Amino acid sequence: MSLESDRSAVVLAGGHSTRFGDADKAVADLAGTPMLRRVVDRLDSIVDEVVVNCREDQVPAIEDALAGGPAATFAVDPVPDRGPMAGIMTGLRAATGEYAAVVACDMPFVDPALIAHCFERAAGREAAVPRVDDQWFQTTQAVYRTDPMIAACERALKRGDRRIVEPLSDLDYAVVDEDEVREYASLETFENVNTREEFAAAAERLATDS
Ligand SMILES: Nc1nc2c(ncn2[C@@H]2O[C@H](COP(=O)(O)OP(=O)(O)OP(=O)(O)O)[C@@H](O)[C@H]2O)c(=O)[nH]1
Numbered sequence: 001m002s003l004e005s006d007r008s009a010v011v012l013a014g015g016h017s018t019r020f021g022d023a024d025k026a027v028a029d030l031a032g033t034p035m036l037r038r039v040v041d042r043l044d045s046i047v048d049e050v051v052v053n054c055r056e057d058q059v060p061a062i063e064d065a066l067a068g069g070p071a072a073t074f075a076v077d078p079v080p081d082r083g084p085m086a087g088i089m090t091g092l093r094a095a096t097g098e099y100a101a102v103v104a105c106d107m108p109f110v111d112p113a114l115i116a117h118c119f120e121r122a123a124g125r126e127a128a129v130p131r132v133d134d135q136w137f138q139t140t141q142a143v144y145r146t147d148p149m150i151a152a153c154e155r156a157l158k159r160g161d162r163r164i165v166e167p168l169s170d171l172d173y174a175v176v177d178e179d180e181v182r183e184y185a186s187l188e189t190f191e192n193v194n195t196r197e198e199f200a201a202a203a204e205r206l207a208t209d210s
């Protein structure tokens, strides 16, 4: 068994991209490659399995965006629009790994070296979550132990709490602080793209990078 055989990735894409406008940012062409495809490509090298979480109506376009690339399976929200934390729960339910990295589809600069480190830090615990400014947990670029995180999401939703940090209160998690993050990645790894302006700026940087 390879070292990585327990590792899944869940890419979250079930939002409505309202700040982006009419189109789905997940599949929007970012410097020649759909944004979600960039995230999947980066994660594929460090996990055994990639699961994409989205709504049913997004599946065809996301399939197109991934065509010819790494294999991915879909985890469709049984009830759409319950927020990113419910999406994490849906994705993790479909994941087969003991641990899974969760990354939002709008983080095209995600650094696989940091994710690999989060897998190391989560070992023997229930999560490893970066926190760069002693305040905001990067819950959509973190590693969770699949079963306890599913249970924690279920409990939070049952309490009527959709906040994405809420499941952490039930978990034994490691915090990956800013200094530790910087050993593996630059902080652009956490940059998320919401508006057309942010998308254009990200495209410009990616075009000059490659
Ligand atoms: N499954 C699921 N995922 C969601 C939901 N809302 C947001 N997400 C995902 O969570 C991540 C971060 O969300 P946002 O940046 O707010 O994305 P968004 O909701 O599509 O965009 P806005 O409408 O502009 O807020 C993205 O990967 C989204 O696809 C939801 O209701 N369900």
Ligand SMILES: [Mg+2]
Pocket: 015, 016
């Ligand atoms: Mg949103």
